[in-house]
Amino acid sequence: MAEKITIKDIPDEEYIYPGTRACSGCALSLAYRHALKALHSDGGEIIVTVPASCCTVLHGMYPVTSVKFPMLNCAFETTAATASGIKAALKAQGKEDIIVVGWAGDGGTADIGIQALSGAAERETDFIYVCYDNEAYQNTGMQRSSQTPFKGFTTTTPIGKMEQKKNVPAIMAAHGIPYVATANPSYPFDLFKKFKKAKEMKGATRYIHIISPCPPGWGFDTKDLIKIGKLATETGIFTLYEIINGDFQLTGVSKLIAEGRKKRLPVKEYIKAQRRFRFLTEKDIELIQKNIDEKYKEYSNKIM
Ligand SMILES: Cc1ncc(C[n+]2csc(CCOP(=O)(O)OP(=O)(O)O)c2C)c(N)n1
């Protein structure tokens, strides 16, 4: 696969019909759209399993659906277990070429689904697991998850969450799986490329963690979706990287920032653009900025 992806590499075919039941300006829809194009390119079939989440809402209610591929709804905590079952059934039928994908929210991954995911990864189950991280239980009314950021407002953290976010990609990397990546739908070429790589690396679990800005949950206008996603990476709060067979590499804008080829923006720009962060004090923002500065110092030291 060419190192540089351009618009010409993105297939025209759509796998999500226009008019889904997701909110307008939803990053999940955008990420799903480009991921499906990458997974389908060069032919091949996929089966996706999705637990209770905004993604099930996107799909619509039986007997109608907004997608063009086989998808199995599963219980909230069972994405990786269901994907493992699908994989085993396909193997029994000799259909080993079909790619199995588990696609879950942050609650379904980092909280209730983590034991099934950890077990599947340890057993080297051959499937792609995706967590789209909208940083709360958005589908049920914006409750806190372990992915809600420090001081983020949710309906169960009315003065802001007091704890830090759990680092799920690092937990998955600690399983020694061959491919871990982060992605951001505001950078579709980087996302597309990562899904193509995950598709090619068969034989064990591959994990992709996608930041997924959510206008009603995060408190911004739908027109600002791309801007908010870009700010997440341009301020350094959400880093783009890959860990291939244990080798950590920054990608895209995060790489340019660490190499000093692009200026990192102050995190205040990301925070001030979202109503969920309205309780943050100047001191809180300073602390978040300090953490990002330290993280980037480490990245730059690695590169030098
Ligand atoms: C065992 C169980 N507990 C609770 C629920 C209710 N429930 C359905 S979706 C959901 C939240 C999902 O959050 P997340 O995984 O982050 O996906 P999002 O809705 O944010 O897309 C909850 C709590 C459930 N379906 N099953």
Ligand code: SF4
């Ligand atoms: S609540 Fe947020 S994540 Fe869920 S469909 Fe709406 S915009 Fe997307």
Ligand SMILES: [Mg+2]
């Ligand atoms: Mg969520």
